[in-house]
Amino acid sequence: MRAAGVDAFGGDVRVLELAAPVSPAPDELVISVCAAGVGNWDEIVRVGEWDVGRKPPLALGVEAAGVVAAVGEEVPGFALGDEVLTHPLPLRHQGTWAELLVAPAALVARKPAAVPWDTAAAFPVPALTADQALSEAAPSPAGEWVLVHGAGGVTGGLAVQLAVARGATVVATASPSSESRVRDYGAGVVLDYHDPDWPARVRAAAPGGRGVDAAVKAARGGAASALQAVADDGRLATITGDPPTPERGVTVANIYVEADGERLAGLAESLEDGRLSLNVGARFALADAATALQGAVTGRAAGATVLTVPH
Numbered sequence: 001m002r003a004a005g006v007d008a009f010g011g012d013v014r015v016l017e018l019a020a021p022v023s024p025a026p027d028e029l030v031i032s033v034c035a036a037g038v039g040n041w042d043e044i045v046r047v048g049e050w051d052v053g054r055k056p057p058l059a060l061g062v063e064a065a066g067v068v069a070a071v072g073e074e075v076p077g078f079a080l081g082d083e084v085l086t087h088p089l090p091l092r093h094q095g096t097w098a099e100l101l102v103a104p105a106a107l108v109a110r111k112p113a114a115v116p117w118d119t120a121a122a123f124p125v126p127a128l129t130a131d132q133a134l135s136e137a138a139p140s141p142a143g144e145w146v147l148v149h150g151a152g153g154v155t156g157g158l159a160v161q162l163a164v165a166r167g168a169t170v171v172a173t174a175s176p177s178s179e180s181r182v183r184d185y186g187a188g189v190v191l192d193y194h195d196p197d198w199p200a201r202v203r204a205a206a207p208g209g210r211g212v213d214a215a216v217k218a219a220r221g222g223a224a225s226a227l228q229a230v231a232d233d234g235r236l237a238t239i240t241g242d243p244p245t246p247e248r249g250v251t252v253a254n255i256y257v258e259a260d261g262e263r264l265a266g267l268a269e270s271l272e273d274g275r276l277s278l279n280v281g282a283r284f285a286l287a288d289a290a291t292a293l294q295g296a297v298t299g300r301a302a303g304a305t306v307l308t309v310p311h
């Protein structure tokens with residue numbers, strides 16, 4: 001099967017010809033991939049610093065949407081032709097930048113018919129991450145003030161929408177160019193993170209000037225600044241692997257995305273009913289995966305990056 005990935009950790013991304021999967025194990029599905037997401041986390045896989053369960057020659061990619069092409073004999077609830085999406089880690093066969101993907105059915109969710117393939121493909125990792133980070137920082141967000149730092153990004157944008165849907169008042173940081181989109185997500189206050197005083201402005205915005213109850217940090221850097229914006233005894237979750245040293249009773253959590261088909265299914269329903277949205281900023285063919293990855297790493301695309309896989 002055609003795939004895009006690396007011959008060795010640290011190697012250049014190129015088109016690979018890899019063995020197609022054989023029949024699925026009893027708990028697995030084989031998925032004919034229609035589109036696969038590209039994120040800067042794929043660069044971490046490329047250089048061998050995120051263990052996805054397989055070694056090169058390796059198709060990169062950890063999220064995809066496609067059509068069920070084979071069903072393991074003990075899989076309930078899925079049939080040939082079902083439209084699905086998944087973050088299938090640890091990998092059973094190869095990564096998602098490939099024509100065919102093997103995934104345990106427990107990590108797969110149905111794609112709502114109205115959701116486009118590229119949106120579905122780019123959704124699993126940021127949606128699961130945003131949900132897991134928000135649930136950690138704000139397990140009961142209704143009535144709370146929640147900061148989302150890095151709301152202009154795909155994951156941060158989803159965190160804003162989830163917090164708003166769960167009844168929080170959201171203070172977000174974003175560039176002026178992303179401000180109106182982040183307001184449309186429902187953020188009550190949007191502050192430019194280029195202003196070095198933004199943590200003080202977050203504190204001032206929250207009732208009594210005490211700071212927010214909870215914070216999700218979804219952009220690299222600025223951990224200490226985000227912490228300053230949190231009220232005493234509040235909670236902060238970071239998804240960028242740089243937890244600040246806790247102070248003033250603030251609880252700090254370092255979140256790494258966990259594969260979860262059931263949780264993904266619930267999030268995908270919110271995509272269908274419009275409570276969540278995700279903007280795809282760039283689409284590439286599988287053969288242009290190297291360029292796609294470069295764009296995702298430098299953050300050039302305003303929105304998610306997707307590889308489309310024709311059949």
Ligand SMILES: NC(=O)c1ccc[n+]([C@@H]2O[C@H](COP(=O)([O-])OP(=O)(O)OC[C@H]3O[C@@H](n4cnc5c(N)ncnc54)[C@H](OP(=O)(O)O)[C@@H]3O)[C@@H](O)[C@H]2O)c1
Nearest residue numbers: 129150152153154155156174175178193219239255256257
């Ligand atoms: N832990 C995990 O499991 C996990 C999972 C997913 C993602 N991540 C990490 O989370 C980060 C975000 O991922 P993503 O895919 O959502 O990114 P993305 O969509 O590429 O986000 C890029 C946007 O982030 C904003 N940004 C950049 N620097 C910023 C800063 N210093 N302060 C505030 N906002 C800033 C910018 O928005 P503006 O337009 O507002 O400037 C930029 O357009 C990445 O580092 C990624 O590796 C971790």
